[in-house]
Amino acid sequence: MTDTTTTPAYSETPEEREFELRASIGSYWTGGRLFIGMFTFLLASEAFAYFYLRSSNSGQLWRPRNVTAPTGIGWSIYAVVLVSSVLVIYGQWRMRRGSVIDWEVAGWTAVLGGLVALGLQIWQLTQLPFYPGSSGYASCFIGWAVMNIMMLFGATFWIETVLARSLRLRKVAADDGPVQLGGSPQAQIFRANVSACTYFWGFVAVASTLFWVMFYLI
Amino acid sequence: MTISAERESEVAYPDPTPPHAGGIQGWTSRPGWLSQHLGTAIVGAVAGYLIGHWLGNVIASGYNYVANSGVNAIANTGGLLLGALGWLIGIGALNYPLAKMVGMEPAPEQETTSWTRYFRYTADHKVVGLQYVIGVLLFLFTGGLLAMAIRTELLSPTSHVFGPGTYISIVSEHGTMMMMMATSAVVGPLGNWLVPIMIGARRTAFPRIEAFSFWIFSAGYLVILTALPYGGFPTGWTGYAPLQTQASGGMMSYLVGFALIGSGMMAAGFNLAVTIVNYRAPGMTWSRVPIFVWSILATCALLTLATPTLVAAGLFGILDHTAQTAFYVNEHGGSSYLWENLFWFFGHPEVYIMALPGFGIVGEILPVFTRKPLFAYKVAAAGMVGVALLSFFVWQHHLFQSGINPDMRPLFMLTTELISIPTGFIFLVGMGTLYKAKIRFEVPMLFALALFFNFLIGGVTGVFLSDVPVNVTVHGGFFVLSHFHYTIMGGLIFALFGGLYFWLPKMTGKTMNKKLGQIHFWMMFIFFNLTFFPMFIIGLLGQPRRVFEYQQNLQALNDFSSVSAFILGSSFLVFIANFAWSIFIKPTPAPPNPWNSLGLEWQTASPVPYYNFERIPVVLTDPYRYGEEGAPPVADLGEELVGAGAGPRAGTSTGETSATSAE
Amino acid sequence: MTDTAPTPSAHQPAGPPSAEPRHFWRMFAIWIVLSAILDPLFYFLVGPHVPPGTMTSSAAENQLDFNILFVIALPVILAVWVYLGYSIIMWRASRKDAPEPVGGEAARTNLRVQTAWITVTSVIVLFLAGFGTYELIQNYGAGGGQGPNPIWKPTASHILPVQVIGQQWKFTYRYPTYGGFETQQLILPADTTIAFHVTSLDVIHSFWAYQLSIKADANPQVDNVAYTTTRQLGRFTVRCSELCGLWHGAMYNFGQVVPKAQFDSWARQTELTTAANTRLLPPFAWTYVPDANGAGGGYYNNTVDPYSPSEVYGARQPAS
């Protein structure tokens, strides 16, 4: 298809730039929440499987002899994830109070935490005292492990990209105070992204808690 | 909370660069055939497949389904997943996520009118829309060929064209392909192309996620095709365990394919939902949003929230086959009911994913060809939202005879009957709009009217199905089959073709041939009904679905249906001929607004510029003010305001945005 | 390509309002006449022949249900069709006296019409839901599968239990009150309330005794119960109505409802002639669990605790 008509090149008036900026920030807001919603339904399906198999207990094979996934590793994963989430949330709180470097340090620690948790989760899969198909609990545990890997990977990737963006932003002409806190469109979008990412980490903490209770406590 | 605080603050713009490009080093793809395109995607897919398959065999230490076949579930899954990954890498879907890890911004895409853009990973929603047009049609016609095979086998009750294994594979492949295609049939092509323009946006919120949705959708198409060389799968589109657990070969293509298509559905729904919420032009209040956009918004809610359940169910199935878990294995603490519940918890919202966009299309077509405003617009919008909500609470009507929660049947009977109230609103809208109208029977209008005829039958038979006593006779038989073909094909696919005839002139700048369009319509309409109406009777007379042998006395009806189906199938050849002729071989340029529509999408320049609108329009009214003297134009397109920050636009801009998205 | 499309502003009334025909009453008249003719025609001529017939109590009730639904649905369909047909004929743009459409508020909403629409559709569907529930309950599940613990049980003093075992790719039947013999012939006594206990040995099947109006999914390890009372003698068809693999399409056989005495003698005789066979079968149970190793060939009740790697995975797999 050869369209040869010349159309005016893209240009923006100040109002339009303002509009696009608002829309962009709003998209991070809406998108972040919607993403949490999608993950909620994904994890809810896992939780449904857990409670469904638990209550139907077919062949008395929901959880024979009360088998449990390796507790030490499980608790460590949970602890690391929790600490990382708290750091991310705390970091954002610090950033809002003007300390970008605090956020960056907290964030990179969280990246490390996320990677450690991922590593532990994968290692745990090699240490199971049961066969995947030996019980309902065992199956659900494998399902959760896979979803947890997806969730932790997503959260770690997200915060890493925001941190990398923050480093680049720094190179952009900084006049007074940290660029990240300035009024430039990039900085505003950046902060919207940080906020959405922080919400997701909060969600990760809540989800990890629920599944930790389900698999290790009850 | 932080954001709203930021919103209220006054912002100064020190640098004049657009928000997405300045300052930070941008990542750009190289132009020309050296860069990534369909060809590199294919190379990537093949390489990924081979690596994955080999890796899977290593993991499975050479275990085979069949001695020396070199095939096992892990190798299959590995091949398909890495194949899809290779496809995405090859097309360039991973470039930006990787560039992002070192903090880069996407550079603005190079505007191009070269035809090669249709073979690339692009941030232009109009290109993605047209890619989807071809993708969806390819999907539809492949599935259609399989349907012809089914009807050939059913010509005779006892003598067979195919062996039972081949036949069951064909049936399963047909159902699965069609359901996969239908999830994106309208949202993909028309949703992506039209929605941003209809709401006066210059872009979508997440253009790369949108492009991702198309390329993973096409990967899903290839993956489900691999089921055939793998020997097919015997479960139909519903994939019930334990048959699923028992099956091998193509079963993995079904599970992986649905997971991929599911990811595409989520991505497409996510992007469009966020776009609709945030990128509505100034003045585009919720009561001015075109009804098609409402339908897509409701659909997106279902796409994003219901589909994760499908992906989870598919994941469990994949794990059952590869990691040897026992989610669906009764003997090992699992439950085959688990699949049925998860599948239909997704499956019923999915049904409305396949209905609502069709309603939206006819809602757009009717006012144009009746020259009347859309009747009961608010009821229609509320109905769509209501349907979307209710559709999460009816799934067990697919399981009335399964023995799952039998005492809940009255409840699910009630919710299912209730959902037909908001579903029926589309008839209120349609009939009200036709009242004292001036109807022009252009091709799109014919398809829109046909939807009312077909969907009436589909909907009413749905009420029959939801009555548990009647369900005893009709469940699992041709009656159900006919019901959902009347709703999906008679509804969604008719609407899709109506929409294509309606909007293709704008999308491609070429006019479709009217005569051929009419021939296509009448063939499709008449033979659709002649194919599927007898199936209600066949079902009532006792023929179950997915069988290759049936009672002798049903042969006449089956043959009638088969022959009609062949003609129905050939009606699509007329469409293909029309499409090829009018758009590629002998294109006739289309006028900018051939139907004389008031819709915003028709007001912008033709061909639509890369950024859709020269200026972001200020919407002044809804697009349905036909037959009204002195009605204002739908929007102020503001061409005359280039450079001047004054006029009616100045105040509206900020006021409107903060009103819609403040939290 | 655009034929004379009226511009939105070219609006003028077609004539004095009194000359305007009363469209609503015209359509109403056509609709009422058609409904008044077609509804009784269907109910009295077609109705008695509607599947699944009247061979059992559930069949008769389900036939009645279908007919009632149809009698309500037909006027609804006719209403839409009459309206569509009328508009297509009366309000086409090519007709000279077609009115010029009027836009504005009046053409956009009409509170009365909308309220009436919502009220009528709500009343219809709520009535249908209530009616369906009533029929379902007073009809003991209407012949559909009620799961392992049915809550709507028939009150008859004598209920004949028949177990239906779905397996790839046939149905077999066990009669627990006759020593649990297993047969491929489904013979039932007339005028008797029957409890079908439907289960499966492998994948999900669905037991569909068409003329009896019984449909219940056969799930492995689930005892899915469905009730009906036989009324007429005769043959009936049994088909599998849930896709169960390769030969699903050929999974059917025929059963027979015979007089009570004849059934009794058949059952006693079969019990005797198959006694040797019955002894080899697993003892009668409501569900059967395949042996964990699958190699033994037998089906055992689920009483052992098979959990332990060697028990579950079978240390002694057949060499492959």
Ligand code: HEM
């Ligand atoms: C008036 C609204 C509707 C009602 C009351 C309704 C009711 C039902 C019921 C009760 C069933 C289960 C039948 C059975 O298996 O026994 C069913 C099946 C089905 N319906 Fe609908 N339906 C409605 C609208 C739709 C729409 C709009 C679509 C799609 C666009 C649709 C697609 C399907 C499909 C695909 C199935 C069968 C799935 C399968 O078994 O493979 N229905 N419907």
Ligand SMILES: [Cu+2]
């Ligand atoms: Cu449904």
Ligand SMILES: [Cu+2]
């Ligand atoms: Cu079957």
